[in-house]
Amino acid sequence: MSDLRREWRDLAPEWIREEREGRNPTRRGLLDPPVIAACGDVAGIRALDCGCGEGRLCRILAARGARCVLGLDTCEAMIAAARELQGSVDEYRCADVQDLSFLPEGSFDLAVSYLNQCDLPDFEANTREVFRVLRAGGRFVVANLHPMRSAVGHWLKDEEGEKRHVVLDRYFDEGERQWRMMGCPFTNFHRSLQTTIRGFLGAGFALLDLIEPSITPENLRAYPELADELRVPNFIVYALRKPGA
Numbered sequence: 001m002s003d004l005r006r007e008w009r010d011l012a013p014e015w016i017r018e019e020r021e022g023r024n025p026t027r028r029g030l031l032d033p034p035v036i037a038a039c040g041d042v043a044g045i046r047a048l049d050c051g052c053g054e055g056r057l058c059r060i061l062a063a064r065g066a067r068c069v070l071g072l073d074t075c076e077a078m079i080a081a082a083r084e085l086q087g088s089v090d091e092y093r094c095a096d097v098q099d100l101s102f103l104p105e106g107s108f109d110l111a112v113s114y115l116n117q118c119d120l121p122d123f124e125a126n127t128r129e130v131f132r133v134l135r136a137g138g139r140f141v142v143a144n145l146h147p148m149r150s151a152v153g154h155w156l157k158d159e160e161g162e163k164r165h166v167v168l169d170r171y172f173d174e175g176e177r178q179w180r181m182m183g184c185p186f187t188n189f190h191r192s193l194q195t196t197i198r199g200f201l202g203a204g205f206a207l208l209d210l211i212e213p214s215i216t217p218e219n220l221r222a223y224p225e226l227a228d229e230l231r232v233p234n235f236i237v238y239a240l241r242k243p244g245a
């Protein structure tokens, strides 16, 4: 097992617990609304979720009327957890999303990557593969760490512990970054905005929209712990389209 897979195996129990208890405010409070909006009307469609985790987004797409949803993840514990809540239209498979050769060309209307490309050593391989398995006119919605945060990430604080500003450094030094999440070490991959956009365009996608989610006044009342989202972007959402239809 590679180190990257081992990291997710170790993280999985706490990740699944947190998701099931709805303890992560950045989901409902920040990222879900723009991701769901970027997916458009999903009624009757065939959807692919790359790096589906314990299947939360697959269940959301199924509840919104998708005809079938396939969730892929390399972590067996995540796939097992997703299968526990599996309904009639969603199914799950252990697979590396950088190689989708087991899926036929043009077989999906929508693909989603919700905080998964930051985990991939080769996001361009995933992008090329998704392009191939989408039908012409199909969409690819990618939610990722914002490149200004994946570069360094931490806040500079004053002597009283007040946050002064986020540190931005090593922006052009692309590659691995080591973090800690839920008490476990894990690896992410930082890429500049230029590299990301060129990867999407190079695969053949058209960029429909780019969203930098911030917190609405209503969601700030519900999730006051997200107040920093008014200061700096943590995430970014790309809405891509395979041309041709």
Ligand SMILES: C[S@@+](CC[C@H](N)C(=O)[O-])C[C@H]1O[C@@H](n2cnc3c(N)ncnc32)[C@H](O)[C@@H]1O
Residues within 6 Å of the ligand: 008, 019, 050, 051, 052, 053, 054, 055, 056, 057, 072, 073, 074, 075, 078, 095, 096, 097, 098, 113, 114, 115, 116, 119, 120
């Ligand atoms: C940050 S979690 C996001 C999970 C899910 N999309 C969500 O929003 O709850 C990233 C997921 O990507 C999976 N992953 C990492 N590398 C992968 C790869 N090469 N192929 C498929 N899944 C991968 C991890 O196992 C983990 O479940």
